[in-house]
Amino acid sequence: MKQITQTAPTKEEAINVALKKLEVSREDVSITVVEEGKKGFFGFLSKPAVVEVTVLKKENPVDQVLEEKIVEEVIEQPVLDNTSTLEEVKETIEVTEAPNNDQAIAETKLYLETIAKELDIDDLVINETREGKYIYLHLNSEKAALLIGKRGQTLNALENLSQLVANKFSNSFILIRLDVGNYRERRQEALEQLAERMADKAVRTGQPIELEPMSSSERKIIHNALSLRVDIETYSVGNEPNRYLVIESIK
Template sequence: MNQITQTAPTKEEAIAIALEKLGVPMQDVSITVVDEGKKGFLGFGVKPAVVQVTVLKREIVEEAPIKEEVKVEELQPVHEFEVSTPVEDEVPSKEQTNELAVEETIQYIEKIAKEMKIDDLVITEKRDGKFIHLHLNSEKAALLIGKRGQTLNALENLTQLVANKFSNSFIIIKLDVGNYRERRRESLEQLAERMADKAVRTGKKVEFEPMSSFERKIIHHALSFRVDIETYSVGTDPNRYLVIEPIK
């Protein structure tokens, strides 16, 4: 696959998803924003963003490209841009580029936190292969999480772009605040069982409110072993929701 058109609630999320599907870093693609989308108001007028991501052909050039200082502000999506591939001899090792990617990502998170008036943020790091887990701790944890984790999810999407801007290999950034992810998973699994029991008891399908694909997957997986119900998703993001229907 050399090109993909991706739809998501935001441009940043669409780019991050496309990069993950293609399995390539940011510097190996060109990106065209087909539609910037709209945030809407109170759930009305929401329009998803659409981006087209194309894998660039790798070519060895005779002269090394001029290195330019990259600022976080330059990571804002533009309508079309390309990042050239460095000469092979100048490409640092994966360990070195991943170190830089993590460092830049942490600095980006700290900058966002300061803008949110959070001055006690502590970030701890854990690595597991291509996964980089960053745990954020603060007395103002609620601000970093947001309603149903929306702020945390948005921040994770943005940091994914930052990380792969500086990394030579595709890495996946996972953010958590005060073990929120695990607590949310447990809460969704318990909710899934209750709603499944309700669907069987009443003989009627149960519909959830719109939620992210990550949270829908948690519920799908939690109920995958039950033979008395089936689960499926309906609609398009960001208003896609999950349905539990009893098997009669």
């Protein structure tokens, strides 16, 4: 089964590029949209569209002959004996074709180091953790504040740009998550506390409370923090990057 994960500025572009690479038409594939993609602010905070395109298996004699030929050739290799089953052969093939994203991660680290040098940061240390398709890069420096920026704006921008760099070199779709000095955890705690205070204020005054513009991930933190409260509701207003959250009392 042929499958390709393609990244492009828009969903349609990603699909068309994938079809061209696979040399098939649209009716011969199934398409899964991993990320819709979105336009950024002057292109700075844009997110690419990501699709998974899988070639549908066609049941015809020619395909069957080709599959049998491939299996026979693999079975003839020394690593397998003549008792190997078709499923065992397929598992062996899948293992040998497992995606290796070492280059993508290395290129992403190099990109971050280059940006750091532009900010006069010479002591940047990047620690890496992998969990499936998630790649966590922990940045450490004496000048951590420069990498975080006001309310994490610089860190969020670096994360989005790192995502683009990583998937340009990756063999499969991966998600980059950046953190500096455990900032993400501290920011989440601050947002959860802010959410409770503003919710109480909305109930006390009877007036809707508009928060400052935040990224979608930070708005989600506040939504989740208040999800169990029955006396208020939360919703987002506006367009990125100026989309903000409103907390309103339910009368």
